[in-house]
Amino acid sequence: MFLVSSVIPMDVAKSETLNTIDSLLPPKKRMRLTEPPTDNAPVSAAIKKVSFPNNTKYKGVVQHQNGHWGAQIYVDHKRIWLGTFRSAAEAAMGYDSASIKLRSFDANSHRNFPWSDLTVHEPVFQKRYTTEAVLNMIKDGSYQREFKEFLKNRSQKELTASDVGKLNRLVIPKKYAVKYLPFLSDDQTEREEGEIVEDVEVVFYDREMKQWKFRWSEQELLMVDVHRFSDNDSAVTDEEVNKTVHNSCDDVMKPAENFNSKLGEEENRGGFMLFGVRIQ
DNA sequence: TGATGTGTTGAG
DNA sequence: TCAACACATCAG
Numbered sequence: 001m002f003l004v005s006s007v008i009p010m011d012v013a014k015s016e017t018l019n020t021i022d023s024l025l026p027p028k029k030r031m032r033l034t035e036p037p038t039d040n041a042p043v044s045a046a047i048k049k050v051s052f053p054n055n056t057k058y059k060g061v062v063q064h065q066n067g068h069w070g071a072q073i074y075v076d077h078k079r080i081w082l083g084t085f086r087s088a089a090e091a092a093m094g095y096d097s098a099s100i101k102l103r104s105f106d107a108n109s110h111r112n113f114p115w116s117d118l119t120v121h122e123p124v125f126q127k128r129y130t131t132e133a134v135l136n137m138i139k140d141g142s143y144q145r146e147f148k149e150f151l152k153n154r155s156q157k158e159l160t161a162s163d164v165g166k167l168n169r170l171v172i173p174k175k176y177a178v179k180y181l182p183f184l185s186d187d188q189t190e191r192e193e194g195e196i197v198e199d200v201e202v203v204f205y206d207r208e209m210k211q212w213k214f215r216w217s218e219q220e221l222l223m224v225d226v227h228r229f230s231d232n233d234s235a236v237t238d239e240e241v242n243k244t245v246h247n248s249c250d251d252v253m254k255p256a257e258n259f260n261s262k263l264g265e266e267e268n269r270g271g272f273m274l275f276g277v278r279i280q
Numbered sequence: 281t282g283a284t285g286t287g288t289t290g291a292g
Numbered sequence: 293t294c295a296a297c298a299c300a301t302c303a304g
Contacts (some may be wrong), residue, residue: 057295062294062295066295073293079293079294
């Protein structure tokens with residue numbers, strides 16, 4: 001069984017170690033409306049396990065003399081105040097959320113925390129609101145509550161073995177990958193025509209923080225190659241992948257037909273949840 | 281008076 | 293762009 005529940009940029013995944021940051025957080029007299037993430041919305045779980053070199057620093061987070069934490073973000077040479085928070089981590093989360101709206105998926109390079117199975121849905125959530133509305137929610141502390149509600153109303157989709165085929169490969173049409181996984185495809189829009197692009201390795205983490213390696217390849221499709229489904233399974237070789245891709249694009253598509261039809265259904269309902277799906 | 285937001289400045 | 297510091301303003 002394979003539960004894909006979070007995505008973490010490769011460079012972050014490699015460089016960061018598991019740790020906790022809660023002990024660094026000071027108490028706060030004036031509590032915000034913001035609820036700490038719970039087990040049902042384990043944002044903190046994903047965050048807790050990530051530490052940074054010099055892990056007392058967060059981008060966009062400032063500390064007042066009284067020990068309270070503020071968040072700010074700079075856009076177009078202007079500072080936007082994101083409010084005060086009861087902890088540096090919450091301030092950092094506020095910064096990340098604002099960064100998504102203000103910088104789109106360039107936020108990949110402007111984040112405190114890697115994408116988790118929950119935060120990866122923030123761009124879709126934020127599309128419902130104007131920039132001003134998102135910033136206001138961050139400021140007044142209602143953002144996490146609204147986002148949590150948004151996630152609750154989403155349906156999760158379960159993948160089956162037929163979705164991945166014999167090679168354990170999940171193939172996603174480029175149009176869906178570009179639409180729903182823009183942080184993986186953004187760079188391609190800036191490529192020059194004819195430029196050869198190497199495959200990009202992407203690491204997903206399941207709820208047990210187990211690592212799963214995928215590979216984005218730009219053939220006729222943007223696709224994900226599942227290199228292993230369990231520690232005992234042998235990895236799909238590049239030779240097998242290339243043979244299948246080049247010999248018959250239709251064959252590649254076949255295992256993904258069910259998945260793609262589900263994609264369409266989800267799209268019609270106004271959203272798509274890839275992460276949190278199960279392959280068994 | 282403490283909490284919060286803004287102005288300003290210097291570093292990268 | 294970012295953080296740090298100083299200062300202004302707000303609210304209980």
